[in-house]
Amino acid sequence: MNTKLFATLLLMAPLLGSVTIAGAHAKPAGLVMAAAPFKVKSYNIAEHGAVGDATKLNTKTIQTVINGCAKNGGGTVVIPKGVFLSGAIFLKPGVNLEIQEGGVLKGSTNIEDYPKGMTRIEGHFEPWRAALVNGDKVDHLVISGKGTLDGSGEPFWKLFYGKRKENPKTTNLNVERPRLAYIINSKDVKISGIRFLNSGFWNLHLYRDQGVLVENCRFEAPSGSVPDNHAPSSDGIDVDSSQDITISKCYFSVGDDDIALKGSKGPFAMDDKDSPPVEHIRIMDCVFEGGGGIMTCGSEATIVRDVKIERCTARGVNVLRLKLRPDTPQQYENISLNDITIDGSATLLSIAPWSQYFDLKGQAPPKSLVRNISISNVKGSGSSLGNLKGNPGTTFGSFSIKNVNIQVKNANFTPPAFDGFKLENVVVNGKPVTVEAPAK
Structure with missing residues (x-):
């Protein structure tokens, strides 16, 4: 223009x-x-030499189309019907991506097709492989359509499990696997209608973004109980150090956290200028069938506040999961969940210490704060109420659960002993659950 x-x-x-x-x-x-x-100008990749036969590698062709679109003033790069094999592609400012119905952008299984560079991963920066779709400073980006981003993840999962079998101490960062999409430093982004399938690692990673809408998308990866049918670390959406994020009418069935709110970690996390707070998050009208929970704070998260979750269904996942690291000064506050339906093996709460790979770096255990948490209007049947426990350095403020009527297989629940915990009109297996004031 x-x-x-x-x-x-x-x-x-x-x-x-x-x-x-x-x-x-x-x-x-x-x-x-x-x-x-x-x-808006459209650039159909098939009309520029890309071949959708699932075998020809189209990385260079697709990138050339993206570059040409940007050079000519922007527009939309179109993935038409067909299976287009590709390595990492890099979107440009002004260039949108449309994957049409029947169209598949299928990730290569050769890790060398994903260039290595400094990138944000697990709360810090280090050399790591690019995602299949990458965008940096791509304000007003639209990724839309009824097509599929397919990460071809199985070989990467098998490689991870093979390495872990050789060495049980193997971590995610020891085994390079590509994400499906990585959008950073961007404002006013819309991702609509896309099916995210079989990612090698995280599905959609949003880092330092503001004003993102993710709607009517599906996030799918095997979430079984054994390696042959479980995709390791296949998070649905990782909201990392971002603000004003809305996730609406999406479906999740993945092998790890469904929606994870992330930041930094370690005893100096509050001083990490690369990790501003995660704030103003809205999650609504979504269905969660497999994974870690509707919303998880962690495994690396420092400040998370103003999160509202409404009209969601949890089938076999935790409703609220807070990972409390013993090495990180965390602050989780102003989080509300309302109008939630549970089913299957769903658990209401999973709030507990998270000690995986923690490192105090010679520092004293930090102080953390969890307050102004509310869960209301929950119905259905599930596994249990779950658990609520902090680290020695965790302080809990207001935490309320009200208007709950559920059936669970395990009704045992020990209310935590802090003043701010309140139960109001909570009925489990037909019996009211109350909490006594903590002993003084």
């Missing part, structure tokens, strides 16, 4: 009402007048 024309339209926006510009999602308030949208 002509730069002068674009600037003029921005100035005229309050007068024109709703103006459609590629990638822009916000609409000005006030009088809305009919305005013809600008026609």
Whole structure:
């Protein structure tokens, strides 16, 4: 688009009402007048030499199309019907991605097709492989369509389990595996309709983003109980050091955390300038059938606040999971869950110390704070109420559970002994559950 024309339209926006510009999602308030949208240029990769036969590697062709689209003023790169094999591709500012129904962008199983570079991984930066789809500073990005991002993850899972069999101390970072999508340093991003399938590692990693909408997407990877049918560390969405994130009408069945809120870790985490707080998160109208829980704070997370979860169904997963690290000063606050349905082996709470690979680095155990947590209007049947326990350095503030009527296989629950914990109208297996004031 002509730069002068674009600037003029921005100035005229309050007068024109709703103006459609590629990638822009916000609409000005006030009088809305009919305005013809600008026609966005489309670049069908099949028309530029890509072959959707699931065997030819199309990385260079697709990247050339992306680069050309950006050079010519932006537009939409289209993955049409077919299975297009590719290694890592890198989106550019002004370039959207559409995967049409029947279209598959299928990740290569050769790790060398994912270039290695400094990237954010597990709460810090280190050399690591790129994702299948990458975007840095791609404001107003739209990734849409009814197609599929397929990570071809099975060989990467088998490699991980093989290494762990040789050495039980093997960690994620010892075995390179590509993510499906990695979007960083970006504002006003929309990801809609996409099926994320069989990622080698995390599915969608959002780092230092603001204003992201993920809607009507599916996140799927095997979540069984044995290595042959379990995708290790196949998180659905990792919201890392990001703000104003909305996740709506999505489906999750993965081998690890469904939605994980992440930041930094370790005794100096509060000083990590690369890890601003995770704030203003909205999760609504989603279904969770396999994985760690509707929402997990951790395994690396420092400050998480203002999280609202509504109208979600948990089938066989935890409703709320807070990982409390003994080596990290964590602050989890203002988290609410309302109108939740549980089923299968679902557990209401999984709040407990998380000591995996922790390292105090010679420091004294840190102090952590969990407060203003509320769970309300829960129905259905599940496994248990779960557990609520902190580290010696964890302080709990207000924590309420109310209007719950569920059937569970294990009704044993020991209420925690802190003043802020309250139960109101909680019925389990037809019997009211109460909590006594802690002994003074």
